[in-house]
Amino acid sequence: MINQTSTAAPKLHQNHSLAYRVSETIKTVLIYCVLIILALFVVLPIIWIVGSSFNSASSLLSATAFPKNPTISHYIELFTDTNYPKWYLNTLKIATANMIISLILTSTCGYVFSRFKFKGKKFGLLSILILQMFPSFMSMMAVYNILWQFGLLDTHFGLILNYAAGQIPYNTWLVKGYLSGIPRSLDEAAKIEGASNLHIFRNIILPLMRPILTFVAFSQFMGPWMDFIFPRMILSSPEKMTVAIGLYDLISGDTNNNFTTFAAGAVLTAVPITILYVFLQKYLIQGITAGANKV
Amino acid sequence: MKKTSGVKAGIASAILWGSGQFLNRQYIKGIFFLIAQIVFLLCLTPMYEGIRGFITLGEKAMIIEGSKVTHGDNSLILLLFGIVWLIIAILFLFIYIANIRDAVICYRNRMDEKEQPAIGEWSNVFKERSFPYIMLIPAVILLLLFVAVPIIFGFSIAFTNYSAPDHLPPKNLVSWVGFKNFFDMFKLPMWNSTFWGVLAWTIIWAVISTVTCFFGGFAVALLVNNRRVKYRKFWRTIYILPWAIPGMISLLVFRNMFNGQFGPINTFLRKVGVISQNIPWLSDPILAKIVIIFVNFWLGFPYFMAMISGVITNISPELLEAARIDGATHKQEFRYITLPLVLYATAPLLVMSFAGNFNNFNVIYFLTDGNPINPSYMYAGSTDILITWIYKLTRDNRQFHMASVLSILVFVVIATISTWNFLRTKAFKEEDMLQ
Numbered sequence: 001m002i003n004q005t006s007t008a009a010p011k012l013h014q015n016h017s018l019a020y021r022v023s024e025t026i027k028t029v030l031i032y033c034v035l036i037i038l039a040l041f042v043v044l045p046i047i048w049i050v051g052s053s054f055n056s057a058s059s060l061l062s063a064t065a066f067p068k069n070p071t072i073s074h075y076i077e078l079f080t081d082t083n084y085p086k087w088y089l090n091t092l093k094i095a096t097a098n099m100i101i102s103l104i105l106t107s108t109c110g111y112v113f114s115r116f117k118f119k120g121k122k123f124g125l126l127s128i129l130i131l132q133m134f135p136s137f138m139s140m141m142a143v144y145n146i147l148w149q150f151g152l153l154d155t156h157f158g159l160i161l162n163y164a165a166g167q168i169p170y171n172t173w174l175v176k177g178y179l180s181g182i183p184r185s186l187d188e189a190a191k192i193e194g195a196s197n198l199h200i201f202r203n204i205i206l207p208l209m210r211p212i213l214t215f216v217a218f219s220q221f222m223g224p225w226m227d228f229i230f231p232r233m234i235l236s237s238p239e240k241m242t243v244a245i246g247l248y249d250l251i252s253g254d255t256n257n258n259f260t261t262f263a264a265g266a267v268l269t270a271v272p273i274t275i276l277y278v279f280l281q282k283y284l285i286q287g288i289t290a291g292a293n294k295v
Numbered sequence: 296m297k298k299t300s301g302v303k304a305g306i307a308s309a310i311l312w313g314s315g316q317f318l319n320r321q322y323i324k325g326i327f328f329l330i331a332q333i334v335f336l337l338c339l340t341p342m343y344e345g346i347r348g349f350i351t352l353g354e355k356a357m358i359i360e361g362s363k364v365t366h367g368d369n370s371l372i373l374l375l376f377g378i379v380w381l382i383i384a385i386l387f388l389f390i391y392i393a394n395i396r397d398a399v400i401c402y403r404n405r406m407d408e409k410e411q412p413a414i415g416e417w418s419n420v421f422k423e424r425s426f427p428y429i430m431l432i433p434a435v436i437l438l439l440l441f442v443a444v445p446i447i448f449g450f451s452i453a454f455t456n457y458s459a460p461d462h463l464p465p466k467n468l469v470s471w472v473g474f475k476n477f478f479d480m481f482k483l484p485m486w487n488s489t490f491w492g493v494l495a496w497t498i499i500w501a502v503i504s505t506v507t508c509f510f511g512g513f514a515v516a517l518l519v520n521n522r523r524v525k526y527r528k529f530w531r532t533i534y535i536l537p538w539a540i541p542g543m544i545s546l547l548v549f550r551n552m553f554n555g556q557f558g559p560i561n562t563f564l565r566k567v568g569v570i571s572q573n574i575p576w577l578s579d580p581i582l583a584k585i586v587i588i589f590v591n592f593w594l595g596f597p598y599f600m601a602m603i604s605g606v607i608t609n610i611s612p613e614l615l616e617a618a619r620i621d622g623a624t625h626k627q628e629f630r631y632i633t634l635p636l637v638l639y640a641t642a643p644l645l646v647m648s649f650a651g652n653f654n655n656f657n658v659i660y661f662l663t664d665g666n667p668i669n670p671s672y673m674y675a676g677s678t679d680i681l682i683t684w685i686y687k688l689t690r691d692n693r694q695f696h697m698a699s700v701l702s703i704l705v706f707v708v709i710a711t712i713s714t715w716n717f718l719r720t721k722a723f724k725e726e727d728m729l730q
Contacts, residue, residue: 024523027523028523031518031521031523031524032524034518035518035519035524035530038515038518038534039530039533041593042533042534042536042537042593043533043536045545045548045549045552045593046449046536046540048548048552048559049548059557060551060554060557060558061536061557061562063559064559065559086593105433105434105437108430109430109431109434111430112426112427112430112431116378116426116427118424118427118428121427124431127443127577128438129440129717131442131443131446132447132703133706133709133710133713133714134442134706135654135682135685135702135705135706135709136447137685137686137689137698137702137705138445138446138449138450138680138688138699138702138703138706139441139442139445139446139448139449140445140449140688141371141442141445141448141449142445142446142448142449143373143441143445143697145371145372145448146375146440146441146444147377149372161437161441162441164437165440165441165442166441166567168434168437168438168442169438169442172434177488177716197423197426213682224501225541226541226542226543226544228543228657228660228661229656229686233495244543247408247543247544247547248543248547248661251547251551262547263548266547266548269541269544270541270544272541273539273541274536274539274540274541277535277539278532278535278536278539281535281601282390282537285601285602285605288602288644289602289605289640289644291647295586
């Protein structure tokens with residue numbers, strides 16, 4: 001769209017004076033200068049941390065963006081001296097399980113709330129609307145005690161249940177809103193032809209919801225990678241830790257002697273997530289906009 | 296005549312659940328309510344115990360005599376089960392009322408000879424009507440256990456004395472104290488001054504962080520979408536990186552970059568000769584706040600840039616063309632077309648972002664952990680916002696009662712903002728939103 005206007009613009013100004021063209025060039029140069037400075041501002045910390053991970057020494061003081069003797073020894077250390085692979089697998093497991101359970105819960109809830117009339121619906125919608133306004137901190141103490149009572153402390157399952165339950169209010173509203181924006185003609189036609197509710201859900205509703213479910217899936221998969229508070233509270237054995245806790249503990253000491261190992265772990269964790277984000281940004285932006293407007 | 300008959304069925308159901316339905320010859324419903332009554336009667340004793348526990352919060356404390364430990368009541372568990380039993384009691388109350396209402400209404404309908412589904416049809420009707428409930432059961436159970444009950448629990452703690460050093464279960468008992476904690480928060484000088492100090496910084500932080508990221512993102516979006524710029528996609532991808540990189544990792548990286556003693560920024564500045572002494576980036580209260588806002592800008596502007604870029608590229612070219620033909624300058628174009636459209640589209644995001652920053656645990660916790668320590672504060676540092684103060688109160692200082700009071704106050708703020716935001720959305724204005 002913009003391309004059309006940018007080709008149209010020069011035509012309009014074709015007969016402009018030299019002075020105009022000079023000022024135009026200066027403006028363009030200025031804009032590019034700002035763009036480049038901004039890009040440096042964004043990229044420098046990234047270059048520094050990537051560079052640090054290839055440093056040969058291990059302390060923060062000696063970590064430089066462009067190491068003199070680059071080495072991958074810290075990446076090797078990550079696999080031999082720390083539990084990093086274990087953390088990574090743990091997190092992958094938690095994230096995947098959370099994504100699947102969340103998808104099942106929110107897609108069914110969204111379907112029921114957007115397509116059925118039943119007693120208590122209004123109450124249900126209003127209560128989840130209110131529930132999502134509470135800071136998750138408020139529930140921490142009780143969640144700890146509940147998991148303790150069920151013997152789920154220090155288990156991944158407890159953590160997954162907590163994540164999957166916590167996302168219901170927000171995502172149900174999101175999915176319900178999305179589905180309400182889609183005409184009912186398709187599923188009503190199927191109903192008249194005698195299709196069962198489950199059949200309609202599986203074969204008509206689920207495919208229709210794909211864009212919003214992509215967003216839900218992605219955000220639920222990403223959550224556990226960087227969540228800190230709940231794993232810290234629920235998990236206690238070192239071999240059950242997630243990436244976030246593991247990385248934090250690597251540099252939470254005062255000495256910062258593990259700094260370069262942390263850098264290696266940070267790079268290794270961030271790269272796949274960053275790539276996923278960049279590729280899926282279209283869905284993310286759609287989902288966030290939908291969430292803000294609850295269309 | 297008809298009315299009294301209806302009352303008869305109602306009274307029957309009020310005494311023996313479902314008996315009114317039997318009078319109406321609705322046997323399946325009748326059996327359902329009868330089973331509900333039997334379950335209710337079986338639950339009566341534990342329900343009584345549970346609610347009693349909720350009221351007393353335990354009567355026997357743990358007794359330690361030498362090496363012999365006699366376990367007493369655990370107030371927290373009593374509170375937890377008390378809440379669960381209260382919810383179950385309310386549920387039974389609903390069933391009971393529904394049971395009576397249903398008996399009366401069905402009786403009247405029968406007398407008025409309104410059509411009733413035949414017995415065979417009834418199972419189909421039942422299947423259709425119960426479908427939404429059956430689908431919702433797993434979500435409701437999870438929500439109750441992990442969201443609703445915990446929130447009620449957290450709410451209740453604000454009215455107890457659950458705190459170190461003298462009221463920590465299972466060693467000690469906890470008891471109800473009414474509004475004492477709220478009074479303490481606003482009357483005890485130490486708590487009170489900390490509260491206002493932390494609240495002030497929380498609000499300043501939330502406003503500045505939202506405004507800088509929004510206008511920064513807006514400016515960058517305009518810049519990238521400027522007609523002179525080529526390879527827009529390339530630039531946009533670079534600027535979106537801070538959003539795509541996991542926030543916690545970036546924050547920990549920045550924490551190290553700004554490290555006063557060993558950080559690369561000070562090292563670099565010293566090498567170039569700009570400074571001779573290290574700058575205490577994160578240990579000076581004012582500087583630390585500036586660094587926090589600066590780092591948050593790095594993290595936050597890409598989000599708004601992406602959102603606003605989407606709005607700008609979707610402005611219809613005809614609209615801009617029409618404005619140009621009418622002789623609008625670039626300034627006017629921006630002032631009367633771009634700006635209003637962007638503001639309209641992003642206003643809800645702006646509000647949500649403010650609410651999010653108000654509770655932005657990560658930025659503060661990973662960057663400064665609330666430090667530097669502020670000696671005039673109660674368990675809080677100079678850069679602590681409410682949410683990180685709450686975290687410190689629970690995790691490090693075990694002042695659960697005060698943490699709960701603060702959580703309630705935070706909830707009030709967030710709920711006000713979200714409700715206001717929600718009331719003006721399309722979803723609310725649509726007539727059948729809640730139908």
